[in-house]
Amino acid sequence: MRILLTGVNGQVGSALKPLLRSLGTVQAPPREELDLVDARAVAAWVRQYRPHLIVNAAAYTAVDRAEQEQAAAFALNAQLPELLGSLQREWGGAVIHYSTDYVFDGTHEGAYTEKDITAPLGVYGRSKRAGEEGLMSSGVPALIFRTSWVYGLHGRNFLRTMLRLGQERAEIQVVNDQWGAPTWAGSIAQGTMAVCATLCSSAQAENSLVDGLTGKEGIYHLTNGGATTWYDFTRRIFELRPECRALVLPIPSGDYPSPVRRPVNSRLDNTKLKEVFGVRLPLWSEALEDCLAELPDVQEVLTS
Numbered sequence: 001m002r003i004l005l006t007g008v009n010g011q012v013g014s015a016l017k018p019l020l021r022s023l024g025t026v027q028a029p030p031r032e033e034l035d036l037v038d039a040r041a042v043a044a045w046v047r048q049y050r051p052h053l054i055v056n057a058a059a060y061t062a063v064d065r066a067e068q069e070q071a072a073a074f075a076l077n078a079q080l081p082e083l084l085g086s087l088q089r090e091w092g093g094a095v096i097h098y099s100t101d102y103v104f105d106g107t108h109e110g111a112y113t114e115k116d117i118t119a120p121l122g123v124y125g126r127s128k129r130a131g132e133e134g135l136m137s138s139g140v141p142a143l144i145f146r147t148s149w150v151y152g153l154h155g156r157n158f159l160r161t162m163l164r165l166g167q168e169r170a171e172i173q174v175v176n177d178q179w180g181a182p183t184w185a186g187s188i189a190q191g192t193m194a195v196c197a198t199l200c201s202s203a204q205a206e207n208s209l210v211d212g213l214t215g216k217e218g219i220y221h222l223t224n225g226g227a228t229t230w231y232d233f234t235r236r237i238f239e240l241r242p243e244c245r246a247l248v249l250p251i252p253s254g255d256y257p258s259p260v261r262r263p264v265n266s267r268l269d270n271t272k273l274k275e276v277f278g279v280r281l282p283l284w285s286e287a288l289e290d291c292l293a294e295l296p297d298v299q300e301v302l303t304s
């Protein structure tokens with residue numbers, strides 16, 4: 001099977017790359033080789049390579065900056081998934097795509113299911129929702145995994161920020177009124193692979209994944225289990241890494257200056273993923289331990 005992976009240098013893309021190799025031949029052009037906002041270049045690339053599967057881990061993820069850079073956010077998060085969908089539709093390939101808890105406004109009680117109504121609070125969330133709709137309306141066989149609060153040892157993310165601030169500062173203020181599931185990029189990659197394994201299990205044929213997808217297309221919530229606040233997540237990080245000595249102080253969201261509101265409830269119900277594919281990701285607390293076990297020296301985040 002030929003696979004095209006986008007966003008290979010991002011959190012999810014870098015976790016996926018080594019794992020996807022077990023499914024086939026992986027091409028993963030970085031930005032320098034393929035600028036994903038260049039629709040003609042993308043079309044030429046896909047038409048030449050004809051990937052059986054495109055795993056789209058590329059995105060515009062700067063939530064605050066998106067308010068000023070609406071066109072850039074929509075190009076990556078909305079137009080690209082739709083384009084990839086129509087290109088794959090042309091010749092019979094499939095798409096796996098990622099989306100976010102920020103498609104919701106957070107006013108719902110309890111965890112959101114895939115059937116709940118979306119109502120994004122900002123440009124990033126609106127662009128991601130438009131991407132979901134564009135990909136689905138292209139008619140391609142596709143899976144969309146909505147995840148939340150992604151972190152890992154690579155790239156810009158909350159864990160790395162806190163490991164750095166925890167060593168540099170005497171105290172840090174962290175919001176304690178937003179609830180969600182911090183999700184390790186490694187868990188997302190493993191969950192994606194587990195789903196692919198169920199789709200490909202019947203045959204070794206190159207198009208077995210596309211065939212296996214029939215009747216299972218659509219949106220799935222895929223996060224680590226349980227829920228916490230950013231404040232308690234930070235406290236747990238510092239418990240696991242006592243080199244982070246900063247005092248952690250809880251604050252309401254309103255005290256953290258930002259141009260765009262975040263949902264107070266980001267919890268995503270993963271039942272559909274379990275029922276359709278038999279896949280469930282570990283608890284957020286277990287995944288955090290697994291992630292930090294891969295970081296021998298916490299001072300590394302100060303220099304890299």
Ligand SMILES: NC(=O)C1=CN([C@@H]2O[C@H](COP(=O)(O)OP(=O)(O)OC[C@H]3O[C@@H](n4cnc5c(N)ncnc54)[C@H](OP(=O)(O)O)[C@@H]3O)[C@@H](O)[C@H]2O)C=CC1
Nearest residue numbers: 007009010011012031036058059061098100147148149150
């Ligand atoms: N981060 C989070 O907290 C969450 C993320 N998600 C979703 O998960 C998915 C993966 O996110 P994550 O891994 O965190 O994202 P990252 O921001 O870590 O990575 C995004 C990748 O996209 C690439 N990219 C951006 N613009 C272009 C372009 N014009 N041409 C080529 N490549 C480009 C970046 O390249 P470069 O390295 O060169 O900048 C980067 O490798 C996304 O769909 C995101 O919306 C969902 C919920 C939470």
Ligand SMILES: Cc1cn([C@H]2C[C@H](O)[C@@H](COP(=O)(O)OP(=O)(O)O[C@H]3O[C@@H](C)C(=O)[C@@H](O)[C@H]3O)O2)c(=O)[nH]c1=O
Nearest residue numbers: 061063100101102148149150158173174175230256262
């Ligand atoms: C750095 C910092 C953040 N915070 C708050 C701000 C915010 O509400 C929360 C998390 O900070 P972030 O900068 O990671 O927030 P944000 O960039 O909004 O994170 C989001 O990114 C996008 C891409 C997603 O899809 C979401 O799932 C989510 O992960 O913690 C503090 O309270 N204190 C701090 O020192």
Ligand SMILES: [Mg+2]
Nearest residue numbers: 061062063064
């Ligand atoms: Mg951010």
